[in-house]
Amino acid sequence: GESVGLHLPTLSVQEGDNSIINCAYSNSASDYFIWYKQESGKGPQFIIDIRSNMDKRQGQRVTVLLNKTVKHLSLQIAATQPGDSAVYFCAENAEAGGTSYGKLTFGQGTILTVHP
Amino acid sequence: DGGITQSPKYLFRKEGQNVTLSCEQNLNHDAMYWYRQDPGQGLRLIYYSQIVNDFQKGDIAEGYSVSREKKESFPLTVTSAQKNPTAFYLCASSIGPGQSRLRGANVLTFGAGSRLTVL
Numbered sequence: 001g002e003s004v005g006l007h008l009p010t011l012s013v014q015e016g017d018n019s020i021i022n023c024a025y026s027n028s029a030s031d032y033f034i035w036y037k038q039e040s041g042k043g044p045q046f047i048i049d050i051r052s053n054m055d056k057r058q059g060q061r062v063t064v065l066l067n068k069t070v071k072h073l074s075l076q077i078a079a080t081q082p083g084d085s086a087v088y089f090c091a092e093n094a095e096a097g098g099t100s101y102g103k104l105t106f107g108q109g110t111i112l113t114v115h116p
Numbered sequence: 117d118g119g120i121t122q123s124p125k126y127l128f129r130k131e132g133q134n135v136t137l138s139c140e141q142n143l144n145h146d147a148m149y150w151y152r153q154d155p156g157q158g159l160r161l162i163y164y165s166q167i168v169n170d171f172q173k174g175d176i177a178e179g180y181s182v183s184r185e186k187k188e189s190f191p192l193t194v195t196s197a198q199k200n201p202t203a204f205y206l207c208a209s210s211i212g213p214g215q216s217r218l219r220g221a222n223v224l225t226f227g228a229g230s231r232l233t234v235l
Contacts, residue, residue, distance in 0.1 A: 032222050043206050043226030093222050106158035
């Protein structure tokens with residue numbers, strides 16, 4: 001079936017730098033994308049989401065960019081802090097309603113390490 | 117505080133035993149989900165339920181069973197038929213498709229997880 005994947009499994013940055021985590025998806029019918037952060041031994045936490053009718057959405061220190069032409073999604077974290085160190089997952093939902101509503105397909109994850 | 121509570125946090129099982137993982141939410145969410153996470157991998161959907169007394173198989177349902185008798189509860193049983201049950205299990209919930217016009221209806225709120233180890 002269709003899947004969501006990540007280009008880079010690990011990313012190391014210095015504190016204060018900006019981080020960019022990338023995600024490729026293959027299902028052109030996907031209409032909703034979401035980023036989660038997972039710290040070691042914990043459940044994923046919602047970061048930001050975006051619908052397919054948008055190209056960009058900003059949150060607090062985070063921005064998600066969606067390029068539907070090349071089926072690419074990215075998460076940008078500004079002024080990265082040590083507390084941002086975690087695994088970041090992108091996920092997609094390919095059906096806006098019906099029995100598959102809320103059924104997310106997750107990518108493999110990227111490990112972000114922030115050095116002080 | 118509203119949230120999802122999973123228990124136990126750690127569980128050990130002998131081969132051939134069934135075990136049940138608990139998941140309770142007080143968020144008044146209609147939909148609930150069970151995901152499995154293996155080291156270095158993403159989350160894979162086991163079962164999900166969009167309404168009480170109804171549930172559907174996810175991508176890896178074999179060897180698992182669920183029930184949804186109450187809106188707040190969605191327990192997962194890992195049966196002896198599951199050949200490789202050692203994993204981190206995550207329960208999640210969301211507002212259901214009946215409220216799909218509201219933004220954020222696809223956002224899943226996760227519990228802290230239960231780590232199951234087969235001895």
